[in-house]
Amino acid sequence: MTARDRTPAAVLAAAVRTLTDAGMWAPREDAEKLLAHAVRDRAGTPRADELPLSDKELAVLDDLLARRAAREPVEYLTGRAVLGGVEVAVGPGVFIPRKHTEPLLAWGLRVLRDVDRPLAVDLCTGSAAIALAVAHARPEATVHAVELDPTALTWARRNAARRAELGDTPLHLHAADVTDPALLRGLDGTVDLLLANPPFVVEGRELPPEWQRHQPWPALFSGTDGLVVIRAVVAAAARLLRPGGGVAIEHDDDQAEPVMALLREQGVFTGIEFGRDHWGSPRYTTARRT
Numbered sequence: 001m002t003a004r005d006r007t008p009a010a011v012l013a014a015a016v017r018t019l020t021d022a023g024m025w026a027p028r029e030d031a032e033k034l035l036a037h038a039v040r041d042r043a044g045t046p047r048a049d050e051l052p053l054s055d056k057e058l059a060v061l062d063d064l065l066a067r068r069a070a071r072e073p074v075e076y077l078t079g080r081a082v083l084g085g086v087e088v089a090v091g092p093g094v095f096i097p098r099k100h101t102e103p104l105l106a107w108g109l110r111v112l113r114d115v116d117r118p119l120a121v122d123l124c125t126g127s128a129a130i131a132l133a134v135a136h137a138r139p140e141a142t143v144h145a146v147e148l149d150p151t152a153l154t155w156a157r158r159n160a161a162r163r164a165e166l167g168d169t170p171l172h173l174h175a176a177d178v179t180d181p182a183l184l185r186g187l188d189g190t191v192d193l194l195l196a197n198p199p200f201v202v203e204g205r206e207l208p209p210e211w212q213r214h215q216p217w218p219a220l221f222s223g224t225d226g227l228v229v230i231r232a233v234v235a236a237a238a239r240l241l242r243p244g245g246g247v248a249i250e251h252d253d254d255q256a257e258p259v260m261a262l263l264r265e266q267g268v269f270t271g272i273e274f275g276r277d278h279w280g281s282p283r284y285t286t287a288r289r290t
């Protein structure tokens with residue numbers, strides 16, 4: 001391999017070809033993240049983006065590309081994911097925050113725009129990405145986050161501690177079951193914003209390997225109709241929100257109608273409508289407490 005073949009630009013082009021041939025749906029984005037990860041020790045080196053890759057860096061990248069081609073999620077390979085501009089650590093045992101959730105987060109932050117010292121809740125928090133993004137955007141907010149799975153909670157605690165070290169307002173993390181009718185009972189009628197990206201996949205459905213093989217099943221599947229946890233989230237929102245408070249729930253692209261119906265059934269919500277993700281698919285449903 002010549003020095004010219006080892007330049008970051010040439011290595012990136014070859015990596016994109018490798019991932020394209022392997023059938024990845026975002027080969028350039030993945031290749032850029034994996035290359036950046038392979039050369040991460042260069043941080044602070046002058047002209048780091050021009051220096052040819054060393055044998056060690058090339059070997060690291062080859063390994064990452066092979067694992068990605070075998071369908072390991074790119075975020076597990078790099079150990080990081082970003083939501084709302086906030087980076088969280090992720091790895092086996094915790095759901096990887098998705099770009100699809102950005103519009104739900106943006107809606108939530110708009111709801112809080114005119115609220116002084118808001119109180120927000122993130123149900124099914126996983127890595128705590130949504131809760132931490134809210135705490136980062138609104139430093140004077142009080143943010144509660146709830147998670148049932150002990151491994152996910154470990155990631156949430158680690159991410160919350162890291163963000164607090166960086167100066168963000170600490171989260172209130174709860175090890176609890178969202179289906180518990182007494183969940184966060186002390187906050188009844190006081191919450192300004194409730195966000196949730198719960199599990200919503202119909203049990204038995206086959207998912208792409210990045211999810212089916214690698215991500216924790218409690219983060220994905222939710223009963224035979226995919227709505228078991230969403231029903232509990234709707235009930236919790238009816239109880240916890242103050243009048244005028246807002247709820248946004250992420251769901252599958254064919255679940256907007258059933259989720260809107262669940263919100264209507266409560267008889268205490270207004271302005272029930274769904275929002276779309278960056279692909280234009282119905283992805284989350286929102287409402288305000290009457």
Ligand SMILES: C[S@@+](CC[C@H](N)C(=O)[O-])C[C@H]1O[C@@H](n2cnc3c(N)ncnc32)[C@H](O)[C@@H]1O
Pocket residue numbers: 095096097098101123124125126127128129130146147148149152176177178179196197198199218219220229
């Ligand atoms: C789709 S993941 C979303 C994680 C995170 N909110 C995000 O957007 O990246 C759903 C999360 O809900 C958690 N979960 C599932 N059932 C739950 C329940 N009954 N109570 C609390 N958390 C639950 C899972 O462990 C998982 O971490």
